[in-house]
Amino acid sequence: MGNSFAMLMDGFQTAFTPTNLMFGLLGTFLGTLVGVLPGIGPALAIGLLLPITLTVNPTSALIMFAAIYYGAMYGGSTTSILLNTPGESGSVITALEGNKMAKAGRAGAALATAAIGSFVAGTIATLFLAFGAPTLAEFALTIQPAGYLSLIILAFATVGTLLGSSRIRGLVALSVGLVIGLVGADLQSGALRLTFGNLNAIDGIETVTVIVAIFALGEALYLASRHSLVPVEVLAMKGKAWMTKEDFRRSWRPWLRGTAIGFPLGVIPAGGSEVPTFLSYGVEKALSKNKDEFGKGAIEGVAGPEAANNANAAGVLVPMLALGLPTSATAAVVLVAFQSFNIQPGPMLFQTSPEIVWGLIASLFIGNALLLVLNLPLIRFWVLLLKIPTHYLYAGITTFALLGAYALNNSTFDLQVALAVGFIGYLFRRFGVPITPLIIGVILGPLAELYFKRALQISQGDWQILIDGSFPKVIYSILILVIIGPLVWNFKKKFAVNKK
Amino acid sequence: MIPKISKQGKGELAFASSLFLLGIFVAWDVSKMEIPQGSSIVSPQTFPYMVALFTSLVGIALVFEVLRGRYATPDGDEPGDPFLPANFKTMAILAAAIGLHVILLEIAGYVVAATLCFWGVAFAFGSRKYLKDLGISLAFAGIVYFSFTKGLNINLPSGFFEGMLGK
Numbered sequence: 001m002g003n004s005f006a007m008l009m010d011g012f013q014t015a016f017t018p019t020n021l022m023f024g025l026l027g028t029f030l031g032t033l034v035g036v037l038p039g040i041g042p043a044l045a046i047g048l049l050l051p052i053t054l055t056v057n058p059t060s061a062l063i064m065f066a067a068i069y070y071g072a073m074y075g076g077s078t079t080s081i082l083l084n085t086p087g088e089s090g091s092v093i094t095a096l097e098g099n100k101m102a103k104a105g106r107a108g109a110a111l112a113t114a115a116i117g118s119f120v121a122g123t124i125a126t127l128f129l130a131f132g133a134p135t136l137a138e139f140a141l142t143i144q145p146a147g148y149l150s151l152i153i154l155a156f157a158t159v160g161t162l163l164g165s166s167r168i169r170g171l172v173a174l175s176v177g178l179v180i181g182l183v184g185a186d187l188q189s190g191a192l193r194l195t196f197g198n199l200n201a202i203d204g205i206e207t208v209t210v211i212v213a214i215f216a217l218g219e220a221l222y223l224a225s226r227h228s229l230v231p232v233e234v235l236a237m238k239g240k241a242w243m244t245k246e247d248f249r250r251s252w253r254p255w256l257r258g259t260a261i262g263f264p265l266g267v268i269p270a271g272g273s274e275v276p277t278f279l280s281y282g283v284e285k286a287l288s289k290n291k292d293e294f295g296k297g298a299i300e301g302v303a304g305p306e307a308a309n310n311a312n313a314a315g316v317l318v319p320m321l322a323l324g325l326p327t328s329a330t331a332a333v334v335l336v337a338f339q340s341f342n343i344q345p346g347p348m349l350f351q352t353s354p355e356i357v358w359g360l361i362a363s364l365f366i367g368n369a370l371l372l373v374l375n376l377p378l379i380r381f382w383v384l385l386l387k388i389p390t391h392y393l394y395a396g397i398t399t400f401a402l403l404g405a406y407a408l409n410n411s412t413f414d415l416q417v418a419l420a421v422g423f424i425g426y427l428f429r430r431f432g433v434p435i436t437p438l439i440i441g442v443i444l445g446p447l448a449e450l451y452f453k454r455a456l457q458i459s460q461g462d463w464q465i466l467i468d469g470s471f472p473k474v475i476y477s478i479l480i481l482v483i484i485g486p487l488v489w490n491f492k493k494k495f496a497v498n499k500k
Numbered sequence: 501m502i503p504k505i506s507k508q509g510k511g512e513l514a515f516a517s518s519l520f521l522l523g524i525f526v527a528w529d530v531s532k533m534e535i536p537q538g539s540s541i542v543s544p545q546t547f548p549y550m551v552a553l554f555t556s557l558v559g560i561a562l563v564f565e566v567l568r569g570r571y572a573t574p575d576g577d578e579p580g581d582p583f584l585p586a587n588f589k590t591m592a593i594l595a596a597a598i599g600l601h602v603i604l605l606e607i608a609g610y611v612v613a614a615t616l617c618f619w620g621v622a623f624a625f626g627s628r629k630y631l632k633d634l635g636i637s638l639a640f641a642g643i644v645y646f647s648f649t650k651g652l653n654i655n656l657p658s659g660f661f662e663g664m665l666g667k
Contacts, residue, residue, distance in 0.1 A: 055653050168561050169572065172519060175555040179526055182551055186544035191535045193548055194526065217598065224594040224624050225586040391625035395618040396640060398594075402601050402617065403610075403644060407654050415602040422598070430586065431515045432572025449547040456542045 004131050011358030015366055020063050023056065024363050027064035028370045031071020036382045037393060038079050039223075041091075042072035042313075043329035043439075044215040047208055048400055050337060051407040058341040062360050065337050067367035069330065070122060073313055074371050077114040077306055078382055082107060091309070093277045097294070097301030104297050112243045113251045113299055114306040115375050120252075121259040121307035122368040125314035128263055129321075130361050133350070136322040140347035145454035146466050148323075150475035152448045155269035155327050157479055160437045161486075162275060169433045176424065177441020180205055187450060200413035207336045209405045210442050211329065213418035214435055216401035218425015220394050225426070242376070251303040254284050258307030266315020269327040273312045280308035314364070321345050321357060325444065329436045332443045340408075507585075509566055516562035523556025593624040609659015614641035 014020065030052075034045040046068055053061035080091040081098035094114065101110040143151075160174040161167040183194045184204030195201040243251065258280045265276040284304040285294045294301055316331040324346030326332040338345050349357050375382075388396075405418040428435060452466075459465035467473060530548040597620025604613040618637035627633055648654045 051648075051654060052652060166565070166570065166572070168558065168565050171558045172562055175519070175551070175558045176522070178551045179522060179555060182526065182548050186533075189536050189544045191533045191544045193533050193544075194529050220621065221591055221594055225588065225591040389627070391622040391627040392636065394625055395621035395637070398598065398621045399601070399614050399618045399640065400644070402598065403614070403648075403656075406605065407648070407656070410655065412602060412606055415605065419595070419598055419602060423595075426591075427515060430572075431512055445551070452547055453542045461541045 004134050007134075007354060007358045008130050008362060010355070011360075011362030012365075014059060014355055014359035015063055015362040020060050020359070020363070021366070023060045023064040024067045024366055025370060027067025028071045028367050028374055031068035032075040032078075032371070032375065032378075032382065033071075033385065034068075035072035035075020036078050036385045037075075037388070037397070038083055038386065039219055039393065039397065040072075041076060041215070041330075042069065043211060043333050044401075045072035045075070046330065046333040046337070047212040047215070048397075048404050050208055050333070050340070051404050053337065054340070054407070058343065059356050059359050061341065062337065062356060063363040065334060066360050066363045067370070069313065069334060070118075070310070070364065070367050070371055072330075073310055074115065074118060074375055075382070077118065077309075078111060078375075078379070079386065081110045081114065081302070082383060083386055091277075092274075093281045093305040094302055094309070096281070097298050100295070100297035101299065101302065106297065106299075109243050109247050109299060110297075110302050111379060112376065113247060113303045115372060116243070117251060117255040117258065117303045117307040118310040119368055119372040120255045121262065121309075121311040122314060123365065124256075124259050125263045125266075125311035126361065126364045126368065129314050129318055129364070132267070133318045133322045133361075136318060137347045137350045140323050143347075143471060144469065145451040145458065146468065147471040147475070149448060149451040149455060149466065150472040150479075151269075151323065151325060152444050152451065154475050154479050154482070155325060155440065155444060156437075156448075158269045158482055159327060159440045161483065166432065169431070170437050173428065173433050173435065173437035174441045177438035178445040180210060180421075180438075181442045181445030187446070188453060198413070200411060204446070205417055205442070206405075206408055206414055207332065207439075207443055208340075208408055209414045209418050210421050211333055211336075211439055212401045212404045213421035214425035214428075214438065216397050217418060217422025218429060218435075220398050221422055221426040222429040223394065225430075247299055250290075250299050254280075254300045254304035255307040257283060257287075258304040258309075259311040261304075262308035262311030263315040266312040266327075267318045269319065269325070273309050273328065276308040276312045277305040280304040317364075321349060322347065324349075324447075327440070329439045332439050335443065506571075508571055509569075512566045512571060513563060516559055516566055518559075519562060520556050520559030523552045523554070523559055526555060527552035590624050590626075594621055597621050597624060606657050607659065610645050610656040611638075611641045612659055614644065 015024065030049055031045060034040055034048060035042060040048070046065065049068055053064055056064070076091045077094050077098070080095035081102050083099075098110040098114065101107065156174055160170040162170070179194075181204075183201055185192055185195075185202050192202065258276075261280045261283065262273075262276040265279070266273075281301055281304060284298075284300040285291065288294065288298065288300050290298055290300075313330065316326070316328045317334070319325045319327060320331040320335055322345075324335070324344060326335045335345055343349070343353055343356065402415060402418065405414045406412070408414060424438075425435065427433075428438070455465050456463070459468075467476065527549060530545050530552060533545055533548075535544060597617050600620065601613045601617035604616065615634070615637040618640050619633050622633050622637070645656055649656055649658075
């Protein structure tokens, strides 16, 4: 504990150099800018901005990333309140009540409770992250390859079955992701698979290309096919983005409850920010004295889920940093950002690159504070961005996404991959298949293979090792609960309905 | 009894079966892998075979899901009516704009490729102000090109403008 505190102070020292502070400021600005644009969620925002950090030194670049990470989340909530097109699952709930508030002329209060709530939740959750992640990393050093494999399989199962409307479609996304992850040379033997004789494919498919293409190009293709592009109405914002005492009184408990729900659900692989925001909304609705306001613009319904969303974003960083296991699309992009500097997140990270990781955590605090200062006064500027016509917006997103895919390796092969993946993204949207499990499959699939092989090499080929020891047993028990539990639950519900 | 399959159901069935075929295809490709002799205890084919099997099984499960009438519910968080038939014409224009960018980038340079791509996407999304769009496209491509090559030192193909713009 004490050690973490001292390290965090060192981190602040790293982050507070003028250069790094400037990159932090730039990151918050760019993150919000891109996050505000409709149709761009945090994962795509970070993916699009990845090339910008290529020429900067690792510490500054990652500090900028931390700022972009929170900035994109803030930006997203502004869009869902004023435009009612959330664009990413974590903001669906915010749009529900926030947009109603905006229609009733209370946009200012909705934006303020979202911003301040995100700040409160982000700060508390980052504090937990700072003290929780090193502890987890220390524990993780004792985890054997078989244990890691069990963790990855648990992440596959939860991300695959908890997201979206249909379990099978979640698994569909996962399987396609795993197939994409297979492309290239086998890490140990160098044997080639699914490369079709293409030399460029030997190194595998770039994760960033997949993320950028599936979100940006897939979305653009889907929207183009939908054809009925009704111009979305931007709600006017009157007055300042601020809350009354009454708003504040009604908001602070939801903020704290949202944090309490969002953070732990980010740490365990529960599949992104969808579940915690829905849960938080449900809790606030159940506890509220103004139940009749829900569905018509209740401030608790914005405050809670927004806090949960941000706390969740910090929670997801815990397994990402300490175990090297991303459990949301956004965390996956941050992992890729680390890897592009040849830094591998995982248990060793806190020992091998303490300067970078503590600088990053410190700048999460700083970025969070900067955002509060930057966002409320600048809100009118952000609102202007919402008025960009749809055709220019998507023209810009598409062109910039292609640039992102190209600039990483300066190769047109990546562009061809992007086009193909964009088409997969279109099919997924058309047939109701969620995107996140695919990304988790692409990034964790090769890791799963690695740990699978390491485990079997330790045991000289005896498969028993995969379930040996208490750690894998505990994880697989949780896995069975996660899979079977909801089935029993559904059956009971159906049974109850039939009885009636 | 199998319920009557709607048009949407047919599309979904095609999607589900293609997933099954993807699994078979992966297995076939993996079976042809050239493996260096005596490399390791675990064959490099084991894990890919598991992925192939998983993919095919999920594909079969999805076929049954669709046959039982459980169709996809598209995400409600995007504009547009999800149940309208797809407009393949606008989609094709968009895909062509992207394809053109891929082909032209290293031949004609970034500015040309990006301008045409931006313009094409705007056209696909229904904009018909050709000249104004061209101006905006060119401005966008130019700003991106210069801020990346001069500001960030990330090289982009200069194409026609090589020499003219300097390196």
